[in-house]
Amino acid sequence: MSATSLLKLANGAAVPLSKVPRLELAAFREAIISGCKRDRRVSALFGTPHADGLALYGVLADDAAGMLECAWTVLVGDEFPSMTPECPEVHLFEREIAEQWGVVPAGHPWLKPVRFHSSYRPGHDAWGRAQDVTPLIGVTNFLRVEGEEIHEVAVGPVHAGVIEPGHFRFQCHGEHVFHLEISLGYQHRGVERKLVGGPTKRTIHFMETLSGDTSIGHATAYCQNLESLGGEHAMPRGHWLRGIAQELERLANHTGDLGALAGDVGFLPTASYCGRLRGDFLNMSAVLCGSRFGRGLVRPGGVTFDVDEVRLEDLRKRLEAGAKDVTNAVQLLWAMPSAMARFEDTGRVPTDVAAELGLVGPAARACGLRRDVRTSHPYGIYQLTHIPLATLDSGDVYARAYVRWLEIKRSIDFIRIQLGEGPRGGIRSECPPPKPEHFAVSLVEGWRGEICHVALTDASGQFAAYKVIDPSFHNWMGLAMSLRDQQISDFPICNKSFNLSYCGHDL
Amino acid sequence: MWHVLLSRIQQGHRTAKYPKQAPTLPDRLRGLPVLDPSQCPEGCNECVEACPTDAVRFDEQGLGLDLGRCLFCQDCTNACPEGAIRFTTEHRLAAREREALIIRGEIQERVQALDQKMLSLFQRSLKLREVSAGGCNGCEADVNVLGTLVFDLGRFGIQVVASPRHADGLIITGPVTENMKLALKKTYDAVPEPKIVIAVGACAISGGPYAGHEEQHNGASSVVPVDLYIPGCPPAPYTILDGLLGMLDRLGPERLRAFTEAAKR
Numbered sequence: 001m002s003a004t005s006l007l008k009l010a011n012g013a014a015v016p017l018s019k020v021p022r023l024e025l026a027a028f029r030e031a032i033i034s035g036c037k038r039d040r041r042v043s044a045l046f047g048t049p050h051a052d053g054l055a056l057y058g059v060l061a062d063d064a065a066g067m068l069e070c071a072w073t074v075l076v077g078d079e080f081p082s083m084t085p086e087c088p089e090v091h092l093f094e095r096e097i098a099e100q101w102g103v104v105p106a107g108h109p110w111l112k113p114v115r116f117h118s119s120y121r122p123g124h125d126a127w128g129r130a131q132d133v134t135p136l137i138g139v140t141n142f143l144r145v146e147g148e149e150i151h152e153v154a155v156g157p158v159h160a161g162v163i164e165p166g167h168f169r170f171q172c173h174g175e176h177v178f179h180l181e182i183s184l185g186y187q188h189r190g191v192e193r194k195l196v197g198g199p200t201k202r203t204i205h206f207m208e209t210l211s212g213d214t215s216i217g218h219a220t221a222y223c224q225n226l227e228s229l230g231g232e233h234a235m236p237r238g239h240w241l242r243g244i245a246q247e248l249e250r251l252a253n254h255t256g257d258l259g260a261l262a263g264d265v266g267f268l269p270t271a272s273y274c275g276r277l278r279g280d281f282l283n284m285s286a287v288l289c290g291s292r293f294g295r296g297l298v299r300p301g302g303v304t305f306d307v308d309e310v311r312l313e314d315l316r317k318r319l320e321a322g323a324k325d326v327t328n329a330v331q332l333l334w335a336m337p338s339a340m341a342r343f344e345d346t347g348r349v350p351t352d353v354a355a356e357l358g359l360v361g362p363a364a365r366a367c368g369l370r371r372d373v374r375t376s377h378p379y380g381i382y383q384l385t386h387i388p389l390a391t392l393d394s395g396d397v398y399a400r401a402y403v404r405w406l407e408i409k410r411s412i413d414f415i416r417i418q419l420g421e422g423p424r425g426g427i428r429s430e431c432p433p434p435k436p437e438h439f440a441v442s443l444v445e446g447w448r449g450e451i452c453h454v455a456l457t458d459a460s461g462q463f464a465a466y467k468v469i470d471p472s473f474h475n476w477m478g479l480a481m482s483l484r485d486q487q488i489s490d491f492p493i494c495n496k497s498f499n500l501s502y503c504g505h506d507l
Numbered sequence: 508m509w510h511v512l513l514s515r516i517q518q519g520h521r522t523a524k525y526p527k528q529a530p531t532l533p534d535r536l537r538g539l540p541v542l543d544p545s546q547c548p549e550g551c552n553e554c555v556e557a558c559p560t561d562a563v564r565f566d567e568q569g570l571g572l573d574l575g576r577c578l579f580c581q582d583c584t585n586a587c588p589e590g591a592i593r594f595t596t597e598h599r600l601a602a603r604e605r606e607a608l609i610i611r612g613e614i615q616e617r618v619q620a621l622d623q624k625m626l627s628l629f630q631r632s633l634k635l636r637e638v639s640a641g642g643c644n645g646c647e648a649d650v651n652v653l654g655t656l657v658f659d660l661g662r663f664g665i666q667v668v669a670s671p672r673h674a675d676g677l678i679i680t681g682p683v684t685e686n687m688k689l690a691l692k693k694t695y696d697a698v699p700e701p702k703i704v705i706a707v708g709a710c711a712i713s714g715g716p717y718a719g720h721e722e723q724h725n726g727a728s729s730v731v732p733v734d735l736y737i738p739g740c741p742p743a744p745y746t747i748l749d750g751l752l753g754m755l756d757r758l759g760p761e762r763l764r765a766f767t768e769a770a771k772r
Contacts (some may be wrong), residue, residue: 116686117722137686157690160669162637162651162678164644165687186686189641190722202559205578205716212645212741269511273518275655279744282652283533290535293645295740296580305535325518332514503643 006031006060006069011377014228014440017456020057021071028058028073029083035060035069036087041358041371043068043443043452045093047101048465049121050074054101057467059441059454063376068441075103078124082108089358092473098126112140115185115506120193138167138183145171145178153488157186164502170488180483180491182476187506195466199226199434208295211470211504216242216249216285217446218468219298221453224379224442226300229434229455234380236423238302243381244418245285245294245303247411250447252281254362254404254411255326257499261401262333264492265342273329280322284315302428316419323412330405343398347482347494350395359478361449361471362407363498366400368393373445387414397490400497436461446471448501470504522659526758530745532596537579538743539597542612544570546591557586560709560718568611574600574738575608575712575726601737601750605728608712608736618735618749620756625701629675630755632664635705636674636698640691641723642681645741646708650678652744665751671695676703676734682710682723683730695731703754705735707747712736 005027007020023031032042044059053076060069082105084091094105095114102124105111111126116137119125129135137157144152151172157165165186171179191206207222208215220242227234234242259274282292289297289305297303307315333339349359354367364371372389374382390406392399434457444451449471458464479498483491523530532538547570554563554570562576563583570591572583584592601618602608620626639647653660654667668674671694683691695704706727709715714725727733737750752758 137689157687158636158638158671158694162639162647162654162667164639164642164647165690186690187639187641187681187684188686188722189682189684189717190720191717194720200559201557201582202716205559205580209643209645209716209740212643213648215645269514272656273514275652276518276521276657279652279655279657286533286536288535290533290537291579292649292743293741295578295645296537328514328517332511335510501644503641 006071009068009070009441010066011068011373011441011443012224012228012379014225014435014438017437017439020439023071023073025073025075025080028056028071029081031071032058032060032090033083033086036089039064040069042087042089042093043450044441044454044467044469045090045097046454046465046467047075047097047103048456049101052076054103056097057454057456059452061377061443063371066377068377068443070439070441078102079104079106081106084108084110088356089474092477102126113185115188117185117188137185140183142169142181142183143171143179149173166502170483170491172488175487175489177483177486177488177491180480182480184476184502184505187503189507191507192466192468196463198463198466204299210468210507211472211501212293213253214249214446214448214451214470214501214504216245216294216298217444217451219294220246220380221442221444221451223298223300224444225440225453225455226431226434228440228442229438229457230300230432231435232301232429232431235302235426235429237306237425238427238429239380240418240422241288241303241305241307241427242298244415245288245297247415248281248285248288249294251408251411251415252278252285253447254408255281257404257496258330258333258401260496260499261343261397261493262339264496265339267333267336267339270329270333273325277322277326277329280318284318284322287311287315287318299428300431302426304428306427312419316416319412319415319419326408330408340398342490342493343401344396346397346490347486347497348394348396349478349482351393353481354395354478357477357481358474360474361446362400362403363475363478364449365389365391366403367395371450373443373450377443379442379444381418385414385417387411397493397497434461448472448499449475468507470501472500472505475500476505521656523657525658525745525748526752530598532598532743532745534596536596536598536743537581537594538746539600540572540577540592540594540610542570542572542610543591544612546589548589551588553586553588554583554592557582560713560716563592571609571611573609573713575605575736576709576715576718577738578709578716578740580740598743598746599749599753600739600742600746601735601753603735603754605712605733605736608738618753621703621754625703626756628701629703630757633676633703633751633755634666634668634674635676635678636671636694637667637678637680638687638691638694640679640681640687640711640727641684641717642708642710646680646711649741649744649747650680650707653748658744658748660748663752663755663757671697672699674698676705677731678705678707679711679727679731680707682714682717682725683727684723688724688730691727691730703734704731705737705751706733707737708742709738709740712738715740
């Protein structure tokens, strides 16, 4: 199977569906497996109903070439040979396909429900459950380690902090963790099914709440798809403001994460200063658009709020004050040996494991993987101005924290330059409705990593399928692996060093 | 050691003087909407059709807007040809009764204090457990931020605690997904009587953008009785704080006066 039979597509482009090559199942599998062996990543792999059975679409990211490779196949029966044994990074994609469409990836080593809902195709179920049996959340065959003095610690769904629900099971020997299994689905609110048939008046609001702390990231990914499907570019000034908003989102969340990490090892100065500073950066988003989370700012064709010189000056002042204080607060942390002792060599994910699992975002960059959509598949403002990639190679909590600090500094530099002067002109163009029977892929580097949205339109220009892949979908298994052979008391800082989204995963 | 102290000096004192001083809010904040039905052209239904969550409606009492469903997105104001709906920067939105969230032409003070018995128990010490039941992490983040030194929730005697057994009540966010329904009910049952339930955000009040999906239950009141509704998507931190302090009667008559003045703006 040569790679030339795949459609090469740039980030944020749309093509007629007929241009996407339909492969035989064996060739489709081979394309994905061999692609991963040639440094491609799986950005999307999903099913959608088809007259002959189930259509499977695959999107591979070729970071070196800055291109996406796409193909599809039709699965006629209810079973296909799993790709996971040869290509571990598709493990969760295959579990999702199995749960949603009732097909079995035969040979999958970890075939369990993802979100605990009934199959979307009545009469098909990957686990042979009866149609009228509603799956019970959290009821599955958890891995158990047997032996003398082995014990199991089960935590959640309701946690001690103000955080989202998930279930964690640790197989322990004393304080020592052999394995952590993470079972999610508690936040499942049926978003993807309701995206089909859109865009509707609710669609953009779904996008802004897929993962509420990534409203700008997901809304931007969606708007890029609508713009390419409609055939109208966003206004340059719109791209500029989206870029500022996106880096503010990254800045706020990374700052909050460093504070939370400091809090988890009991170093309160950085924890309390960063908690306040996170709010100050969120308030900069509110200066832009009235919402601390950037709700209502990004819309197809551009953005809804412009900035004048007075507002720019206000933002500049806030940025400089925040930059000074965040530098001061974070430097305290690096200078505190007792905090560093907890971070260093804790929760290490080896680079080869990170690559095999397909990790994205700061979690991948902390393992030395050069993965950043802003650099490899630039979109919007990042096509004109580049943000240097930040990597470390130790793969531990320290690396995940320090990569965030490097990115905080680079986001501040970026916003500072952008606030100097932006493109003139309008902020929003009129975006025509999506073209019928088209296929579009949009990647955005959210603060947690790669956000991938894939849209397929039907004959009337409505979404026949709309797939959302939040960066957390790639990264949850990375957190599980980071706990191997660690102390259970280190779970909070390992967890915080990833800070993954539950609702972005559960959708 | 010394650099920690020096840093403390640089970072300064950051706790807001609220409630003695009114909070500084962004000028683009979308707070309380104000309706002027006299502006509505005959037969116009543009705002109702534009609203993503059916928050705007025309019924026997005329034009109404349900803050419990509202995402504060401005889709209605953008659709309105006459400016009959506009959003003010008024952040005080909470109410004790679901019905009080439906606003008409008139603006009224909505949040009522607890009764005397509950006030004697909780006015100076209220411990809450948070349950996210399908929330997008927006409301959760704005509840969390109240714990930072800017708001310093602890100075009002309010604290988020780790266990429902230690709590006097629940803060619920999210539309209550089917997959969280049982966990929410169990958490509620674990809180000792008497208890308070606070629904934060459009999802927890009405299901928000997810209202009607079979995977969720259109908000907290489907599972537990709710004592305080705090609208928003997500509510601004001061909106949440105002609701909590209003319920505990910690803001006094000043609040009402400020409210009526804001309504005149």
